[in-house]
Amino acid sequence: MNLEFTVEELAFQREVREWFTENVPASLKARSDNGQMPDKDEQHGWEQTLGKKGWLAVGWPAQHGGPGWTATQRYIFDLERARAGAPPASPFGVSMVGPVLYTFGSADQKKRHLTGIVSGDVHWCQGYSEPNSGSDLASLKTAAVRDGDHYVVNGQKIWTTQAHWADWCFCLVRTDPVVKQQQGISFLLIDMSTPGIEIRPIHSIDGHHHLNEVYFTDVRVPVENLVGSEGMGWTIAKFLLTHERTTIAGVADSKREIERLKQMLKDTKQGSGCRWDDAFARRRVAELEIDLAALEYTNFRTVAATEEGKGLGAESSGLKIKGTELQQAITQAMVELGGHLSLTWDNDEPVGNFAFNRTRERYNFLRAATIYGGTNEIQKNVIAKMLLGL
Amino acid sequence: MDFRLSDDQRLLDDSASKYLAGQYSFDLYRKQLSDGIAFDSSRWSAMAELGWMALPFPESVGGFGGSLVDIQLIARRLGERLCTDPWLTCAILPGKLLEFVGTDSAKRLLADIAAGTARGAMAALETNGHYDPGLIATRVTESGDGIRLHGIKSVVFGAEYAHVLLVTARAQNGEAMLVAVPSTADGLTLNNYRVVDGSRASEVVLSGVRLPASAVLARGRVVIDAVKRAMDVANAAICADLLGAASAMLKRTQEYARTRKQFGVTIGSFQVIQHYLVDMFIETQQSESLVWMAGILGDTPDCADREQAISTAKAYISRSAVLVAQKSVQIHGGIGVTEELDIGHYFRRVTHHAQLFGDRDHHVQRYMACQQRDGKC
Known part of the structure; x- marks a missing residue:
């Protein structure tokens, strides 16, 4: 066993750190320092900066436009990215539809879509959930009916993150209403500018607009936008759920957030000292760091297994569960340790330490973390079934 | 009993x-x-x-x-x-x-x-004081014809609706004073904002506010003692408010679990959801017990008994109500994190009230201090 990075990996870490120091825009870092999320222009601008450097689709093999890094390099990159105060790339293009396309897509589909994802010029959203198909995703009803060389799509998707920022949507649609639920689902690429698509915003409890309802009314989608064959949608969706993801635990961002919390406590006066003098506050932070260590070393083992060529299966569910629980615990500690400074909602002027004034944003937003991407209850069902034989 | x-x-x-x-x-x-x-x-x-x-x-x-x-x-x-x-x-x-x-x-x-x-508003806390009303940087200076106030009181709830602000400040010799500041006073500025539960608070900026000596309502140790006791009354009320909000969330979440269907059955038929709801029910029951305990045992001028009763209740209920709120959102799923449904708003109210005038950590610490003083103040 060896828990250290190699000389080469350390050199890589220095290179990446230097690049981030020089290239993360000050406005983006300022937002991260206050716990705020970037707006559309900042997010897209940053993804394009990464794209130009060739560091956006970091998980992709070199033949499809990725840097061809090892799992350890990807992990180091993510650590340095978070450390520098840069947001993660939107997952829908680089982590989801991209790998689907280079694994299952036709030559034309690869040619048409991969370049735009790698460069950060084309933005995607995910059309999975429906009002009555959340955890029970396979019951989805949005219908795609073949009409000549088109599918005609009718139905409604919900919780569609960044649909209002997206150029394209990858959708699970029902192409066969007769066969067993899972076998009637297909994976369709839909241009968001197609007539018949209506996006309605959903405002969430962090006070922002990330989520949407997307309505499809007689939307005509060319048949060449079907990925794989009809009925393959569920297989592709399952591929994505277990697709090797070394960053699913969110270690890098949690690490940064704990460091940020420490700094916030040190920067906030209390009487003649500061909030960091409070032993209860330091205990909260210590407990978060201990939980982070357990997650981080589990993640290391996963990264190491990936290097050995062992794919990540249902183990990713465990990383998702503990990772999201930790994200929530960190944000809750941030809110609580700020006292009344954390209670302000829309003040423009700082009330004491402004970073505490904004802690409720991530706390409220991340309540969704144990819900999205398959609820933690569903993840536990997966582990019970796949790993424990229950 | x-x-x-x-x-x-x-x-x-x-x-x-x-x-x-x-x-x-x-x-x-x-x-x-x-x-x-x-x-x-x-x-x-x-x-x-x-x-x-x-x-x-x-x-x-x-x-x-x-x-x-x-x-x-x-x-x-x-x-x-x-x-x-x-x-x-x-x-x-x-x-x-x-x-x-x-x-x-x-x-x-x-x-x-x-x-x-x-209407009044208590302007006792400051940005550098956390929950301690004794940490006061606001200054009062006395002269022949009256007093002047300098400083900022922070997160003053309801200030913009008050006719008079009850401001704590310290004289040069360190003595605390409680001053009645009319909302129309010259040199008084309110910077108003919304707070997490949807109500309003203000930064109260006192830039040399000049008032007659009669504006000083009290001075000396009684000021901080009275602020602490008033905050204890508020905390007894906040515990009851949290109980009301948690009970409402439990009721709505039970109803949702009974009607929302996935996999062809109501989600309330899943054991994990049942156990969540049972935990929430038990927490709400225990919270109610401590609400009334705090109401009875906290209703006393004796500060040792009062502080222990109020801190017991607030420390327990703030954790308990937050747990109910978090599980309510989780069971609702996506709809629980939206502004459209009341669940998310109850969630924010619980977040807010759980740390209004002291979160769990603060009240556990105060409880420990009560123990250390062995029943004395």
């Missing part, structure tokens, strides 16, 4: 419940939220007519001599209805502060608050 409400208390509870059901709604709450308002003068008058402002104050100032439990009965209904009217912050909290300092000038002001004709 008798946990039953008296006939008068049942009447009070019923009328509070009926009044809020008739005059307040989620739609109204949301309308006020988008308008940046957390007050309505006609509702204020109606509440005064119902006797809510006079309720817990001595008969000598026109009050009804009600108890801490009486306050909790109303607070629970406000929490249950997501009501952001500043009854607690503009009447009960400043009123109790005035009652506890007990000087003649304080009593005169209290009579106006109890009558519903004046």
Whole structure:
């Protein structure tokens, strides 16, 4: 066993750190320092900066436009990215539809879509959930009916993150209403500018607009936008759920957030000292760091297994569960340790330490973390079934 | 042992419940939220007519001599209805502060608050003080013709609806003072903002506010003691409010689990959801027990008994209500994190109230301090 990075990996870490120091825009870092999320222009601008450097689709093999890094390099990159105060790339293009396309897509589909994802010029959203198909995703009803060389799509998707920022949507649609639920689902690429698509915003409890309802009314989608064959949608969706993801635990961002919390406590006066003098506050932070260590070393083992060529299966569910629980615990500690400074909602002027004034944003937003991407209850069902034989 | 409400208390509870059901709604709450308002003068008058402002104050100032439990009965209904009217912050909290300092000038002001004709706001905390009202950087200087105030009081709940701010400040010799600052005073600026539960608070900036010496309502140790005691009253009410909000969330989440279907069955048929709901139910039961414990044992001038009772309740209920709130959102799934459903708004109210005037950590620490002092203050 060896828990250290190699000389080469350390050199890589220095290179990446230097690049981030020089290239993360000050406005983006300022937002991260206050716990705020970037707006559309900042997010897209940053993804394009990464794209130009060739560091956006970091998980992709070199033949499809990725840097061809090892799992350890990807992990180091993510650590340095978070450390520098840069947001993660939107997952829908680089982590989801991209790998689907280079694994299952036709030559034309690869040619048409991969370049735009790698460069950060084309933005995607995910059309999975429906009002009555959340955890029970396979019951989805949005219908795609073949009409000549088109599918005609009718139905409604919900919780569609960044649909209002997206150029394209990858959708699970029902192409066969007769066969067993899972076998009637297909994976369709839909241009968001197609007539018949209506996006309605959903405002969430962090006070922002990330989520949407997307309505499809007689939307005509060319048949060449079907990925794989009809009925393959569920297989592709399952591929994505277990697709090797070394960053699913969110270690890098949690690490940064704990460091940020420490700094916030040190920067906030209390009487003649500061909030960091409070032993209860330091205990909260210590407990978060201990939980982070357990997650981080589990993640290391996963990264190491990936290097050995062992794919990540249902183990990713465990990383998702503990990772999201930790994200929530960190944000809750941030809110609580700020006292009344954390209670302000829309003040423009700082009330004491402004970073505490904004802690409720991530706390409220991340309540969704144990819900999205398959609820933690569903993840536990997966582990019970796949790993424990229950 | 008798946990039953008296006939008068049942009447009070019923009328509070009926009044809020008739005059307040989620739609109204949301309308006020988008308008940046957390007050309505006609509702204020109606509440005064119902006797809510006079309720817990001595008969000598026109009050009804009600108890801490009486306050909790109303607070629970406000929490249950997501009501952001500043009854607690503009009447009960400043009123109790005035009652506890007990000087003649304080009593005169209290009579106006109890009558519903004046509203106050307690301006005691500061940005560098965390929850400790003794950490005061605001300065008062005395001269022949009166006093001047310099400093900033932070997150003053209900300040923009108050006629008078009850400001704590320290003289050069370190002595604490409680000063009545009219909202119209020269040199007084309020920077108003919304807070997490949808109500309003302000930074109160005192830039050399000049007032006559008679504006000083009290001085010396009684000031900080009275602030702490008033915050304890507020915390007893906040515990009841959290109970109301948690009970409302439990009820809605039970209903959702009974009707929402996935995999062809209601999600309430899944054991994991059942156990979540059972945990929430048990937490709510235990919270209710401590609400009434705090109402009875916390209703005393004896600071050791009072602090231990209030901190026990707040430390327990703040954790418990947050747990109920978090599980309610989780069971609702996506719809639980939206502004469209009330669940998310209850979630924010619980977040807010759980740390209003002290979170769990603060109250566990205060409990420990009580133990160390061995029952003495």
